[in-house]
Amino acid sequence: MKMTSGIRVTLGAVVAAVSVAAWAEASETVAAPASATDGTMVAASGATSAKTQRKANRALRRKVYAALAGHKEINAGDISVTARSGAITLNGTVTDASQIDTVVQIAKGVAGVTSVTNRLSVQRPIGQ
Template sequence: MKVNNILKFASGALIVIASVNAWPQTSESADTSTAPAAEGSAKAARQANRALSKKVLRALSKGGVSTSRINVIAKGGAVTLAGSVTDASNIDKAAEIAKTVPGVTSVKNALTFKEVGQ
């Protein structure tokens, strides 16, 4: 009889210990505490990327490169120039101008030459 009671008590204690370790945690508390910070930082990063793209476009315009067919994609300081130019010499010129913009860490030049009307 004593052995049965001891076994029941020991198995009950093991169940309690196992259930404490495996206690379900709701993701709501974690989501509400980290989501605004993550969302805020992601939003700030998008805003910074848009601002850098605009700075590069402004610099290209001031440098004499037509930006009507150029798309500037910025992500964390890395800038990609995509689209086309009507003067082949503007391909390298655009990359050089983009490198001088504050905040630009690297430039990938994917510009192509297309004559007007193509």
């Protein structure tokens, strides 16, 4: 019985030592680029850049919604706008086929929009 307990304690100590060694090795590989001045600048600018990009995407999306809201003939409540680095994707439905081209032209006219992907469709009345 004492031998089994001794083996368990030894085995536990070995597992703990290996875990600590693996954790320390992983920390060194992560810490190495951060300690270099170039690595720190890249990591910091990458995080800031992603946050700034998300903020810019939200702002562009709001600008497109505002432009659509300025046209009373378009029901923008059934249209969703996705922005990604200046590329706009329009999803949803409109009541008339001619409105699809109008919505696309309005979106293209917003400052900051580089391209528009049109996934709009015409909403059919119920029963038809």
